[in-house]
Amino acid sequence: MSTPGLYHLLFVSTALFFIGMYGFFTRRNLVTMLMSIELLLNSVNINFIAFNKYLWPNRLDGLFFTIFIIAIAAAEAAVAIAIIINLYRTRQSIDVQATETLKH
Amino acid sequence: MPNTTLVLLIALLPLAAFILLGLWGKKLFSQSAGVIATVLILAATMLAWYTAYKYFFVYGNTAGIYQKIPLFSYSWLSFSPGMSIDMGIVLDPISAMMLVVVPFISLMVHVYSLAYLKGEERGAVYYAYLGLFTFAMLGLVLSANIFQLYFFWELVGVSSFLLIGFYYQKPSAVAAAKKAFIVTRFADLGFLIGILVLSSSANSFDFATIIQQLGNPQQAAAQSATAASFMGISALSWGVALVFMGGAGKSAMLPLHIWLPDAMEGPTPVSALIHAATMVVAGVFLVARLFLVFSMSPAVLQLVAYTGAGSAVFAAIIACTQTDIKRVLAYSTMSQIGFMMFALGISGKEGDAALGYTASMFHLFTHAMFKALLFLAAGSIIHFVHSNHMSNMGNLRKYMPVTHGVFLIACLAIAGIPPFAGFFSKEAILLAAFEQNKIIFYTALFTSGLTAFYMFRLYFKIFWGTTQSDYHSHGEGGAAMLLPLLLLGVASCAAGFIPFGNYVTLNGAVLPLHLHIGFSVAPVLLALAGIAVAAWLYKKANSRPAKLAAFMGSFYKWAAHKFYVDELYNYVTQKIIFNLIAKPAAWIDKNVVDGLVNFSGNSTVLASEKIKGWQSGKVQQYATYFLVGIVVLAVVFIYLRK
Numbered sequence: 001m002s003t004p005g006l007y008h009l010l011f012v013s014t015a016l017f018f019i020g021m022y023g024f025f026t027r028r029n030l031v032t033m034l035m036s037i038e039l040l041l042n043s044v045n046i047n048f049i050a051f052n053k054y055l056w057p058n059r060l061d062g063l064f065f066t067i068f069i070i071a072i073a074a075a076e077a078a079v080a081i082a083i084i085i086n087l088y089r090t091r092q093s094i095d096v097q098a099t100e101t102l103k104h
Numbered sequence: 105m106p107n108t109t110l111v112l113l114i115a116l117l118p119l120a121a122f123i124l125l126g127l128w129g130k131k132l133f134s135q136s137a138g139v140i141a142t143v144l145i146l147a148a149t150m151l152a153w154y155t156a157y158k159y160f161f162v163y164g165n166t167a168g169i170y171q172k173i174p175l176f177s178y179s180w181l182s183f184s185p186g187m188s189i190d191m192g193i194v195l196d197p198i199s200a201m202m203l204v205v206v207p208f209i210s211l212m213v214h215v216y217s218l219a220y221l222k223g224e225e226r227g228a229v230y231y232a233y234l235g236l237f238t239f240a241m242l243g244l245v246l247s248a249n250i251f252q253l254y255f256f257w258e259l260v261g262v263s264s265f266l267l268i269g270f271y272y273q274k275p276s277a278v279a280a281a282k283k284a285f286i287v288t289r290f291a292d293l294g295f296l297i298g299i300l301v302l303s304s305s306a307n308s309f310d311f312a313t314i315i316q317q318l319g320n321p322q323q324a325a326a327q328s329a330t331a332a333s334f335m336g337i338s339a340l341s342w343g344v345a346l347v348f349m350g351g352a353g354k355s356a357m358l359p360l361h362i363w364l365p366d367a368m369e370g371p372t373p374v375s376a377l378i379h380a381a382t383m384v385v386a387g388v389f390l391v392a393r394l395f396l397v398f399s400m401s402p403a404v405l406q407l408v409a410y411t412g413a414g415s416a417v418f419a420a421i422i423a424c425t426q427t428d429i430k431r432v433l434a435y436s437t438m439s440q441i442g443f444m445m446f447a448l449g450i451s452g453k454e455g456d457a458a459l460g461y462t463a464s465m466f467h468l469f470t471h472a473m474f475k476a477l478l479f480l481a482a483g484s485i486i487h488f489v490h491s492n493h494m495s496n497m498g499n500l501r502k503y504m505p506v507t508h509g510v511f512l513i514a515c516l517a518i519a520g521i522p523p524f525a526g527f528f529s530k531e532a533i534l535l536a537a538f539e540q541n542k543i544i545f546y547t548a549l550f551t552s553g554l555t556a557f558y559m560f561r562l563y564f565k566i567f568w569g570t571t572q573s574d575y576h577s578h579g580e581g582g583a584a585m586l587l588p589l590l591l592l593g594v595a596s597c598a599a600g601f602i603p604f605g606n607y608v609t610l611n612g613a614v615l616p617l618h619l620h621i622g623f624s625v626a627p628v629l630l631a632l633a634g635i636a637v638a639a640w641l642y643k644k645a646n647s648r649p650a651k652l653a654a655f656m657g658s659f660y661k662w663a664a665h666k667f668y669v670d671e672l673y674n675y676v677t678q679k680i681i682f683n684l685i686a687k688p689a690a691w692i693d694k695n696v697v698d699g700l701v702n703f704s705g706n707s708t709v710l711a712s713e714k715i716k717g718w719q720s721g722k723v724q725q726y727a728t729y730f731l732v733g734i735v736v737l738a739v740v741f742i743y744l745r746k
Binding site for chain 1: 719720721722723724727728731
C-alpha cells in the first residue's frame, strides 16, 4: 500500500472545492451556503498544506497561511451567523431570496 | 515733512463711514447714519485742507518749485523687479488741489442730503455709498501708481453705478445705472490696454517712473516706444490714446458721453457730487497726471483737443433744447469738461505754452464749485416743485429767494461774467486756445456764448415767467439745504481770485495768469449777448421760442433728439452687434457647447439604463459573475499570456 501523493491530495481538495461551489450556487438556506463557503476555504487549506509539504518541505509558509485562514474563517462565521440571526428577526426567514432587496 | 498718517486718514475716514454704515447702518444707525457720515467727512475735509495748506504754503515748495512728494509706498503685488503694483500716496500740485475740492464738495453734499433725503428709508445705504465714493475718489487723486489709480477708477465707477441706481424700484434708474456702468467699463477696457502698453514700455507701473521714462525724448525707453509701431502708429501713441479712451469714457467725452444725461436718474445731490464736480473730471485729471507722456505724442494731444472742443460745442447745442432741468445741467457739465479737456490738448510743455494745463486745472477747480452749486440748487427746486421739467416751473424767485440768488451767481459764474469764478478760469482757457489753435479758440468762443444762453434760458424759465401751479409746498428747505448752497455760492464768487498759476502748474514753477482786459472784452460781450437773447426769449412767456425753433427746423429737431447718438448706439448694438456676433455666438453656445455637455450626460443615462439590471441583489448571481471573471482571468493568464 502506497502513501497518498500530491495528486491525491489535490484531487481531494478540488473535489471539496467543487462540492462547496455546488452547494453555494444551489442552496437557498443561508446557513447551508455558509457551510459551503467553509468547504471552499478548507479545500484551499488542503492545497496550501499539500504544496507546502511537497514543494518546500523545509519551510512553514503554507502552514502559517492555513492557520491564518482558519482564524479568519472563524471570525467570518461569527459575523455571518450574526447577520443571519438579525435577518431572521426582521424577515422571519433565512432564505437567500429574502435578502434580495439591495438592488437597482 | 507731511504726516503720512494724517494723509492716509483723509481717504480712510470715508472708508470707515462706508464700512460702518454698510455693515451696521440699517440696524444700528438708521436714524443717525447721515450725522455719522457727515462728521467723518467733516474730519476728512479738515485733514485734507490742512494737508493742502501745508503742501502749498509750508513744505511743498522747494526753491520756487512745487515738488512731487511720495509719501509712502507699499509693494502690493510684484511681477518682476521694477514692475510692481504699489499702493502709495503722492502729493503734488494737482492732487493737493483735488484734496481741496473733493472732500469739500462731498461734505456739502453730505450736509445737503441730511435734509434732501429726510425720511428716506435707505438713508444708511445712501450714506454708505457716498462714503465709498468719496474714499475711491480720494484714493484716485492720491494714487502713486497707475494700477492703483485704475483700481480706484473702477471703484468710483461702481459707486457711481450704485448711486445712480439708488432708486432701484424705478426701471429707468436701473437702466441708467447699467448704461453708465457698461459705457464707462467699455472705455476702461481701452484704459487697461493703454496701461499695459505704457507700463511695458516704461517697465514700471509707477507714475513717476513712467513719466520719467516716457515723458522725456532723451530717454531710451521713450525713443523705443515712439519708434515701435503698430498699424503705422507708435506704441506710445497707442498707449496714451487708449488711456485717453478711458478718460473720455469717465469724463463723458464724445462719443462716449451717452451715459451722463441718463445718470441724472440718481438722487440730485449724487449728481452734484459725482456727475458734476468730481468723478467726471477724473478723465481730465488722468490726462493731466500723464500730461508729459501725452505731450510726447502730438497727434494724440490733437485728438484730446478736438474731442474736448467737439464735445463742448456738441453738448452746448443739445443743452439749448432740453426741457429737463437736470439734463440741461448734465449737458452743460459735458460741455465744461470739454473746455478742460481741450485746454489740456492745446497745452505745451514749456514756459507760457503750458498755460493750457494750468487753465484746465483752474477751470476744473472753479467748475466743481459752481456746478455743484447748480445741481444742489436744482435739487432744491425739484424738492419744491416735485418735478424735473421746466414747464412745471416759473416765477420761483418769489418763492425761493435764497435759491434764486445762488442759482443766479452760479449761472453768472458758468457764463463767464466777471468777477465770478468761471470768468477767470474760462478766460485763461480761451487765452491759451487763442495762442495755440485758432479753430479751437473760435469754437470755444462760440460755445461760451452758447453756454451763457442756455444757462440763462434755464434761469429765466425757472425763476421768471408765470407761476405754473400753486406750489402749496413747504418753504425752501431747512438750514441743512441752505448752508451748502450759501457756502458754495461764496466759493463760486471767490474761487476765481485765487492766483492759481502760483500753485498749480505743469513744472511746479510759478506761471502768472495775466488778465488781458482787451482780450476779455469779446467773450464777456458774447456772454452778455447770450444772456440778453435768453432774456428776450424766455423772461416772459411769449411765442418767440416756438418761432425760433420752427425757423431752425430740422436742426432744432436733431438737437432736441440729442443728435440721435443714442439711437445710433442702439442701432449698432442691437442690429449689427447682436445680429452678427451675439446671435451666432449664442447659437454655438446653445447647440455646440451645450450639445456636447448634454450628449455626455444623455449617453451616461442611456448606458446605465441598459446595465443597471446586473445589480439584481441576488448573492448567487454575483458569485456567478465572480466565478466567470476568475475563469476568464485564469484562461488569460494560463493560456494567452505565456
